[in-house]
Amino acid sequence: MEFGPHLMLASLEGAVIASILALTAMGLSIVFGVMRVVNVAHGEFFMLGAVIAWWVASHVGGHAAFGFLAALIIAPLFVGAMAAGVDRLILKRIEYDPDRTIVGTIGVLYIIQQTTLMTFGPDARPVEAPFNTRLALPWFEWGENGFAMFWPWGLSTTSYKLFVIVAAAVILLALWMLITRTKLGLIMRATQQDSETAQAFGVPVGRVYSWVFGLGAGLAAIGAVLVVPIQQAHYLMGHDPLLLSFIVVIIGGLGSLPGTVIAAFLIGMSDGIISVFFSPTLAKIFATLLVAMVLVFRPQGLMGRRAP
């Protein structure tokens, strides 16, 4: 395959990674933005989403689409509810103290991970995609006969991968509408800016925190359900999403939603492209280097505001 088609293929892979990453990182970003909690267990909520997706899909009969659809609804709800429980049971008890929440969520990380290992086991398990048609992609070239379109061998994607990109875009748009256009979003933003005053105006801050923590984990779980037909469910699969989400959130600017999307795109695309042309390790090196550069030259992130 020539360079052009190859690059297109790599970009498509990158776009899929970026879509999943945008969802996952958005969850982390919202939780940090509103609650000022650094959720180290975020990757495990992602993993749990994938594992539950496998469990649901393997218990629902009929066409693969039924199982997948059920997973897409049940997994985020279950993970979200569980995260809300973690908020009530642990984060609230330690009064959202920044240091203690980090230690607390590290504990949650290991509890979820090891419980999954003991129940789900160490195997990687696949979930069947609801549809997975191979779509050949054309390429254009100026040849001997002028402008020509042809179908290079190996240049293809699947309908499912395109679906992942569209689904992520739709969910992010819905989230944006929720935050900027609804009363719920207004309450979230008010709590983010001044929780004490929000409470003095009738906002049940404790309940808002539980919902936000659940929403953040639920977003990670949605990302995981979307990815699990491409990448199998495994009890250690939470590491990379956690690392990449942190990278994205730092580059984008802590708590800035547009920044998070832009950074997810940047990191996802570069991860996809560098992985295809060079190696996945180099992609991680590049991403971490980018973080270092951002921290040195623009510590508030691309879209973040400087602390006043």
Next chain:
Amino acid sequence: MLKIEHIDVAYGQVKTLFDVSLTVGAGEILCLLGRNGAGKTTTLKSIMGQLPLSAGKITLDGETLSDLPPHEIPKRGVGYIPQGRRLFPELSVSENIEIGLMARKQGRDTREWVLDLFPRLRERLKQQAGTLSGGEQQMLATARALCLRPKVLMLDEPTEGLQPSMIVLIRDVITKMRAEGIAIILVEQRVDAVLSIADRVAFIENGKSVETTDAASLRADPAKLKRYLGV
């Protein structure tokens, strides 16, 4: 109407209020006076439930506020204008008002009412609250609290750092609210401002409410001011 009975309050291990008792009735302005750090702001915060009481209770029309979770207290009709205004700086003027309206599910007519009180805000509905001038921010903080249609309105140094014309405006609104039958608790540093507007004055010293007197008798005989404030 609002009764504070023998409350003790502590910030962690440090006790800041001892046996504070106050009452304020409908259509009355009670002023809290005291030196810096005497416990005036702490008293207001305890009414809002932001600090836990270790003794005593606070009631509004017979209902015990101090047993309620903090976010329920504004819903009983307590409007709070905190020190430093504490707007939601990145929300628009309109959204700040919306937060106030949501607390007691007030609608369009209340919104119109507060915007008529502060026409300046109507011109700036889309502007971010953090970019308003100091006077406008105080208007918005007041409007936001009035959006609750409060029974009790608490103002913590509302005229701090404002130009004289703004101070007059805020004071006019306070007296207008008194005429509407709202019970008002005012924390104020400037004694002259207090004496001209207050019905009663409560002195707080070292976390204790030491004395409550009529503003009228204080105007006639300012000796107590000297004793409690050193002015």
